Amino acid sequence: MKTDGAGSSSFDGSSVRVLELFSGIGGMCMASQRAGFGSVVSAIDINPVANQVFSHSHHPAKGVLKARNINSLAPRDFADVDALLMSPPCQPFSRNGNRLDLSDPRTEPLSQVTELLRTAETIPKMILLENVKGFESSDACSCLKEVLKSRGYSLQEFLLSPNQVGIPNSRLRYFLLAKTAVFSFQHSASIFLELPVKSAVPATDLPRLKDFLGEAFDRANSDLSLRLKSKDVERYLPVLDIVTGDCRRSCCFTKSYGHFLEGTGSIVSLNVDEPRPALRFFSPEEVALLMGFPPEFSFPESVTRKQRYRLLGNSVNVVLVAELLKLF
Template sequence: MDVYELLDRALKQFSPKEVGLALEVDPKTVRRWHLGETKPPAYVADAIRQRLLPLGEPPSDPGKFTFIDLFAGIGGIRTAFEQQGGRCVFTSEWDPYARKTYAANFHDGPDHVFASDITKVHEDDVPEHDVLLAGFPCQPFSIAGVSKKNALGRPHGFSDKTQGTLFFDVARIIAAKRPKAFLLENVKNLVSHDKGRTFSTIIDVLQNELGYHVKFRVINGKHFVPQHRERIIIVGFRDTADFSWDDLELPAYEDAPKLGSILHSENGKESGDIPSLGPKGKVLDKYILSDKLWDYLQNYAAKHREKGNGFGFGLVTPKDTARTLSARYYKDGSEILISRGAKKNPRRLTPRECARLMGFGDDFRIPVSDTRAYKQFGNSVVVPVIAEVARIMVPHLEEKKAAPAKRSRKAA
């Protein structure tokens, strides 16, 4: 396939602006190449293959088990379960930019379904699967008393308690498809939201209404990456209660990697093939905070210190562990600023460093702008955390793989 065919494939999936970002050229240059007005340089073909297009044919291996990837983001949970031999048969993600990053990193066959808005997908149209995966957003909801519902002639229980939330879409698919297991991921605060009532409802639905054996645990990503990031993981099995968190192997915090392990070396060993690096492997100046922004952040922090508040920036060195990377990192980078010495302004992490901070390999493609990339990685999961949970889940899947589905929803 020559460079023009590769360019045509890329432009069927990405806009000229996005292709230009990936190739570090102006969108007008991409258009001129595509129209044949100018000839692309020799490096362009390899750059398109490496940065934008999936390599080779879709995998033909049926996998040890099948799974669906709901609220998929950029595929962090999928990555972890593929490492354990799973095969994805259905994906849903509404954000078009996340979909582009996802599509650039996973090459699926014609039997794979990619839906956008899961709320508009009928549960009967979701393929059969062994495991349901969902990093679902949890919108606030409250629970009214059953007696009040009855008095008003309104429904209660499963059909009402979760209606209007995105968890409802997870629950209705579980109810219809009865997968062998599920894994749900959310922020730690889900446990305490609405004085614990939200979480209590979710667990009640999963255990008592849907009939799954449910275990949950808050896990900090800093066991595996240099970032403090606590997330709750909810695991459920349909036919077995043998799953145990005791099998989880979490490295001690003191043995966990520090920021130096994910930062660019800036010694020339990393090539300028990474868009955020210059020709000599130095991080580009655009990631260094301006004098105006750095002064503002320091003054803002000082003002809040005087009031006894903890607000401020997070200045770190290669020997440290960072705060939680958030989706707002693109605004000023204040939660994780890399020190460049006392007399120099600090810098933001680059998108590639954010990918590493979340446990993605350097082969993970980033075909979107820095702003979009920061949002995507800030919303993602720590891949090694999910991979470790997947590792202890899979043996229980294999034990029950031949067991027929149980349609009963009675509590265990």
């Protein structure tokens, strides 16, 4: 891997020790593996169901996965890590949330991380943060960036979507990358709308949903439990984002997908040419694939479908994060 800036230098990314905060189902962990970016030596989340999925999918070594409140973080948690990856709660900044910013109690864990970055003697050399579009204009983001600059980090900011890296799904997200002086970025005051090493993939070059999803698409088509009820089709048809297997796009899947219909993600039409189309939800397996998770990713049987949608809606796009990690 190479760093940007004057006097660019190479370093062995495989040796990086990673701390993953708000680890959820391990999207950042999988992105690290995909990018060949070190190993996660500590993953922290307070959600027991998310931790169950993380353990099931990643089989972490003893002591790596910790069920802790981020508010309990201390300077010692930064002592032996090189990189910090995190996706803090987005509700205080989301257009579907309350946008209370720092007044929302759910920002307290991020504020704790920001304070530790300000005061800890030892701090990570590299940081990647993911959040919703809108976070970049928040007070929470301003506070974090101010602290990072005061500690000598150089920053790069991005607004990116998975359809820019070949995935037929729109999910615009804000990314903040920070590196200490040894690995500094070239200075930029702008938010990048494309990856510097990979130009956007034209919509016509994106794969069709049925090709991208493969056997998972066929399995979901035959799963009657995914079908929408007739009364819901009649009520919500005008506001649904309906796609077919031949489409090369899908909308962002939120944590409310499968429970609420309006604005939570696309719906598949099974017989688009008929006046009363049969419609179905995307399965959690399909949503995971569109979120960049590998085909071998799975949930424990005890995790309900509603919980799976919720966990996926709170996760990150693995492929997109992996591309950004390569910039370190």
